[in-house]
Amino acid sequence: MAKVGYTRRSILKTGAAAAAATLAAPMVWSQESKNIVLRQFGTGVSNLNDVATKVKEDLGITLEMTALDSDAVTQRAATQPGSFDIADIEYWICKKVWPTGNLQAMDVSRIANYDKIVGIFKDGKLTPESTIAQGTAPHTVGFVEGQGSTTFASEQTNWMTLIPTIYNADTLGIRPDLIGRPIESWTELLNPEFKGKASILDISSIGIMDMAMVCEAMGEIQYGDKGNMTREEIDKTFAIFTEAKQNGQFRAFWKTFDESVNLMASGEVVIQSMWSPAITAVKSRGIPCVYQPLKEGYRSWGGGIGLSASLSGMELDAAYDYINWYLSGWVGGYLMRQGYYSAVPETSKEFMTENEWGYWFEGKEATDVITSPTGDTLAQAGEVRDGGSFEDRMGHVACWNAVMDENQYMVRKWNEFIAS
Amino acid sequence: MQILKNRHVTGWLQAAPLTLILLGFLVLPIITIVIVSFWQATEFSIIPAFSFENYEFLFGSAVTWKVFMATFRYAFITWAFTLAIGFTVAYYLAFHIRSQPVQIALFLLCTIPFWTSNIIRMISWIPFLGRNGIANQTLISWGVVDQPVEWLLYSDFSVILAFVHLYTLFMVVPIFNTMMRIDRSLIEAAYDNGATAWQTLTHVILPLCKPGIMIGTIFVVTLVMGDFITVRFMSGSQRANVGRLISNDIALLQYPSAAATAVVLLCTVLITIAILLRFVDIRKEL
CATH class of the missing domain: 3.40.190.10 (Periplasmic binding protein-like II)
Known part of the structure; x- marks a missing residue:
C-alpha cells in the first residue's frame, strides 16, 4: 500500500476526520483497533465488566480483565511482565514496580485530555493553596524524565508513568x-x-x-x-x-x-x-x-493505567486509544456514580445527570433517588453524601x-x- | 525387539513414566525451593546468593517458634478428634452393619460432602457460627445463653471444627478398609475365650487396625500442617500457622523467605512422618 502513496493509517485518519466532521460526534476512534485484544489486570475496583463491554462497543478492542488483590497485583506486575498489556495499579504499587522496567512511560502529548486532569496528579495540588499530604502522593511517582528511565522525575515532564483513572478518600x-x-x-x-x-x-x-x-x-x-x-x-x-x-x-x-x-x-x-x-x-x-x-482527615489512594513495556505497534496505538477513551467521560461517569472520583471530572459530568453530579461531586442534597450504575438505590432524595x-x-x-x-x-x- | 524381551529393560520402561513425572513435578520443584531459600530478595526482585539470612531470621524470631507450636497444636487436636470420630464411624460401618449393600450405601453417604469444594464446606460454617448466626440464635432462643457466644467464630475453636469437618473422612476410609479385612473368626475366638467387648476391641481390633490408623494419621497430619486457607478464613486472619507465614511471604514478594519457611516445614513434616512410621511398619502390615 505504501507504493501508491497511501498507508492504511493515513486513509483511516482522513476517513476518521471526515466522519468526525459529518457526524459531529465528540470523538471518533480509529477502526484499526478491531480484533485487538488487550489484557488488563488490576484490583477489583476498576476491573469492571461493563467497561470491557463498552470499550468493545466504542472502540472494538477486546479487553480481557483479571481482578486480583493489591498484593497479587504487585506480584504480577513485578514478576510476570509478559502476562499483561495494561496494568491497572495504584500509585504506591507503581513506586514498587516501576524500577523493574516492566512498564513503559506514556507520551503525554498523545493524551487528549491531559490538560483537564486534576492537579493532584500533576503538581500534587488540588487547588493552588492546598498542602501536599504525606505518603506516596501520586504526582511524586507520576512522571519520569524519559522513556526507559527507572527513576521518577521531580516535576511534570512529557512522560507519565500511569494515567490516573480513579481515586478516592478512604476512612x-x-x-x-x-x-x-x-x-x-x-x-x-x-x-x-x-x-x-x-x-x-x-x-x-x-x-x-x-x-x-x-x-x-x-x-x-x-x-x-x-x-x-x-x-x-x-x-x-x-x-x-x-x-x-x-x-x-x-x-x-x-x-x-x-x-x-x-x-x-x-x-x-x-x-x-x-x-x-x-x-x-x-x-x-x-x-x-x-x-x-x-x-x-482521610487516607487517600489513587490508581492509574500503566502500559506493559512489551506493548508496541498496533497494540500500543490501541492502548493509547483505550486511555483516551477512558478519560473521555463514560468510565468517569460510571465510576463517579459508584462513589469514586474520575481523574477528569469535567468530561464525566456529561455522562451524569445534574442530580448525580450534585450529589456525588458537589456534596449537594440529592433532588431525586440516587442509583448505582447497576441500578441499586444508594440514596433517597434529600440525602447528602458522607463527607460532602x-x-x-x-x-x-x-x-x-x-x-x-x-x-x-x-x-x-x-x-x-x-x-x- | 529382542531388547524388549529383556526382563530388566521392560521393568525400567514400565517404571519410567512415573519416575519422570515424579522427577519433573516433585523432585525438581523441591530442589528449586531449597536453592531459592538461600537467595535474597528486595521488594521487587530476588537475587541469587548463598546466604543463611532467611534461616537466621526464621530461627531467630520468636514468632516462628510460636507459629510452629500452633501448627503442631492444630495438627494434634485435629488428629485426636478425627481419630475418635473416624474410628467410631468405621467401627459402626464395619461391624454393626451386616448387609453389604447398606454398608456401601452408608460409606458413599460419608463421601457426599466431598462432592463440593473444600472452601465451600469451610465457608458455610461462617454464617452458621457468627455472632448473629444460626447457632447463636438457637442458643439464645433456648435460653442457654443471654449474650451471643463470641468464640464460636474467628477462634481456635472454629479453625479446629473446620479441620475436623474437612478431614475426618481421611481417617474413616483407611480404618474402614483395615477393619473390613480383619478375619471375623479372630473376633469369635476372642469371645469364645471369654474376652469382654472392650477387651476384644483393645486387644484384637485396635492392634489390627494400626496400619489404617497410621495411614489416616499421615493424611490428617500432613493436610493440617500444610494448610493455610482454613486457618485464614476460620480465624478471620487472627491466628497463624506455618502455611500462613509462607502465604504472607509470597503475597509480599518475599519468595526466598517463603522458600526457607517451606523447607523447614517440609523437614518438620518428614520427621513427624518418620517418627510415626517407627510405630507401625505399614509395608509389612498391609
Missing part, C-alpha cells in the same frame, strides 16, 4: 445503628467500647497507614511522615496494635472486598477500615452503614497510600503482628 466505615453515638476520630478503632467488634484490613501497605492514622490521633506517636516511617515508628505502631489484638479488640482482619462487606453486613464488626463501594454494597442490602468522615463535596473530601487528605523505604522491615513486622 472508617461504621454501623450507626449498632454504635448509636457520633464517631469523630480515628482513635475509635481502638476504643475498648468496640472490643471484639473492630477490624482492619490485612494488606500491610494499606493497613499500616490506617494504624498510623489511629496512633497519631491517639497522640501516642508523632510521625515524621506516615508514608515513610522509621523503624522506631514502625515498632511503636505495631506495639500498640499488637496489644490491642491480644486484648481481643479485633473480630477479624479482612483481605478482600467481599470479606469486608460480609463482616459489616452480618454485624460481626461495627467499625473497620473500609472501601467506599463496600459501604455501598452493605447499604444496598438495606443495612445502615456510614463512611464516616473523621476530624484527622469533592473539595471537602479530597481537600482533607492526611496521607496517601504509600510504600516505605523500610518496607521490608515493615512487612516482617506485619507478619509477626498477624501471627501474634
